[in-house]
Amino acid sequence: MNAMSLTQAAAQRRSFGVYARVLATQILYVAPLLWLLELLQNQAWKAANGTFGWVYPDSPYQWFSFGSMVLWVGAVFLMWTLHYYWFHPKQYRLWTRIGIASAVCWVGEWVGGFMAVQLTGKHLQVWPGAALVYVSFPALFFWVSNVIVYHLLTVYGADLTPDYDSPADI
Incomplete structure (x- = not known):
């Protein structure tokens, strides 16, 4: 069996139960x-x-705001989902993971802010003077650092990933 077949077989063996358990732990x-x-x-x-x-x-x-915790739950959901279903099965390198996850979470911050106003009429966050209102381009720097901290906490820190997962090569 070649390496790609082994990766695909491992991805198919992973269950939603493992995904949900780890997601709940990471959210907490x-x-x-x-x-x-x-x-x-x-x-x-x-x-x-x-x-x-x-x-x-x-x-x-x-x-x-304590209400912004909902955005962080969403960010953890996005980062773990990307890792579990995309990054790890395809063996993406660490800096590629960080770049993609940062961009996805940055867009997610805008979507979360927009949806909060549309659904509740209340703002979760506003970047004063920003063209996109709910997020700013400098926020990408913060998202890169957040994704790095997420990776360090979940893989190297408190091992909040399943046993099959090992730290990605840099």
Whole structure:
């Protein structure tokens, strides 16, 4: 059997139960950590630029919101789904994974902000002065760092991935 056949066979053996179990674990542990990282990133943006990079107009705190946790649950869902069903079975290299996942999550941030306004009439986040309103192009830098932290936490840190998974080569 060649390497591609072995990879495809392994991908077919993986069950939805494993996917769902690991996703639930990652949501419980990783999403809150990424939310805290977001708070630090917004503080760093303010330290560098004098104003917050993104605000939460419907939050009494303005610079953070507990409601934004739903975006982090969505981000963990996106990153784990990409990894489980696409990146690992096709053996994507680490920097390719980081680039694709960062772009997908960046678009997901815009979609999440847009959908929040459309469905609830309330904003999750707004980037003042940004052409896309719910996300800014500099946010790609933050998404790259978030995806790297996600990878470090789930593969190298607390091993929140199934046994079949091993750290990808750089």
